[in-house]
Amino acid sequence: MAERDDNPQIKDGCLQRKVCGEGFLPQNFSRQGNRINLPMFGRVKVILHRPIPDGFKIKTASVTKKADGYYLTLSLEDATVPTVKPEFNPDSITGIDVGLKEFLTTSEGETVAIPQHYRKSQKRLRVIQKRVSRREKGSNRRLKTVKQLGKQHKKVADKRKDFHFKTANNLLKKYDVIAVEDLNVKGLARTQLAKSVLDAGWSSFLSILTNKAENAGLLVIPVKAFATSQDCSNCGLKVPKKLHERGHDCLHCGCSLDRDHNAAINIKNRAVGHSVLKAHRVSEAIAGFGEKPTLYCIQSV
Ligand SMILES: [Zn+2]
Numbered sequence: 001m002a003e004r005d006d007n008p009q010i011k012d013g014c015l016q017r018k019v020c021g022e023g024f025l026p027q028n029f030s031r032q033g034n035r036i037n038l039p040m041f042g043r044v045k046v047i048l049h050r051p052i053p054d055g056f057k058i059k060t061a062s063v064t065k066k067a068d069g070y071y072l073t074l075s076l077e078d079a080t081v082p083t084v085k086p087e088f089n090p091d092s093i094t095g096i097d098v099g100l101k102e103f104l105t106t107s108e109g110e111t112v113a114i115p116q117h118y119r120k121s122q123k124r125l126r127v128i129q130k131r132v133s134r135r136e137k138g139s140n141r142r143l144k145t146v147k148q149l150g151k152q153h154k155k156v157a158d159k160r161k162d163f164h165f166k167t168a169n170n171l172l173k174k175y176d177v178i179a180v181e182d183l184n185v186k187g188l189a190r191t192q193l194a195k196s197v198l199d200a201g202w203s204s205f206l207s208i209l210t211n212k213a214e215n216a217g218l219l220v221i222p223v224k225a226f227a228t229s230q231d232c233s234n235c236g237l238k239v240p241k242k243l244h245e246r247g248h249d250c251l252h253c254g255c256s257l258d259r260d261h262n263a264a265i266n267i268k269n270r271a272v273g274h275s276v277l278k279a280h281r282v283s284e285a286i287a288g289f290g291e292k293p294t295l296y297c298i299q300s301v
Helices: 116-134 140-174 192-199 202-216 259-272 275-285
Strands: 019-024 030-032 035-038 042-045 057-066 069-077 093-098 102-106 111-113 177-181 219-223 247-249 256-258
Touching: 035 057, 093 140, 093 259, 102 140, 102 259, 116 140, 140 202, 177 202, 177 259, 202 219, 219 259, 219 275, 247 259, 256 259
Parallel strands: 093 177, 177 219
Antiparallel strands: 019 057, 030 035, 035 042, 057 069, 093 102, 102 111, 247 256
16 A cells, blocks of 8 residues: 555554554445545555455455555455365375475475575664664664664565465475474474574464465375474484484484485374375265365364
8 A cells, every 4th residue: 555645534643553454344445446445544545466356355454554655455255265176186295394404395305495585684684773773862863774674674574475475386386285393483492493493484484385275275284393303204213313413314224314304204204194184085085975174284193
């Protein structure tokens, strides 16, 4: 959302809050071309980042203030989204593991690197942050730098989101079922891995992946994260290793893999026996019988 028409109803106090208006119901707003009528705001001109597709019903709208302007978020209802893709293949499955070195590693040994621009923009963020603290409090120069900082924060967040969307799309193009570690990020607090998980935005990636899978009628299955890196994916025996040890070399069976690759196979194996996949196989076997499996299971295997 960009400029607004002059409207006395907009009070500056309101505009300084992050979320300016939330959950407007459709009966309270209307749209004519690129202008939208909102309660509290009146008629405002909007820039549509994406066109509103035909046949979609606007359910709610909310207005958010960000560093570079006001954003209007519309949530749409789409009756055409499939509940589950009838031909989804339970055997087209991969496991993914989050790591320190790579953003993710699949059970097939593919890796997705953390993009370079990530680190660059993070660095720039720190530079501006320092600049803010050097400026005198209350000064115009400080205020300007704070604004700049907000813009840089948004830039970082946008790039990250874009990367997450692309990565999720690529995975779902290749696989119908994706097993992930059910990471309790809080439980990981203060470890080196936790920092990596938080920096890379793993949990926001997982929610994007889950959402996309749901919309495509595909599955994301979270499994218990316990000892996925310590167990041998080939023989199942324990191979203890510290966080800095990058390889998995099993003394019992001779299996030798990259640490994260071994973990990703374990994650995949834990999901293979999942009840949702079993249920799908059964309902496939008995044609015309059985309920379709639920899409996203919150419970772990
Ligand atoms: Zn082994």
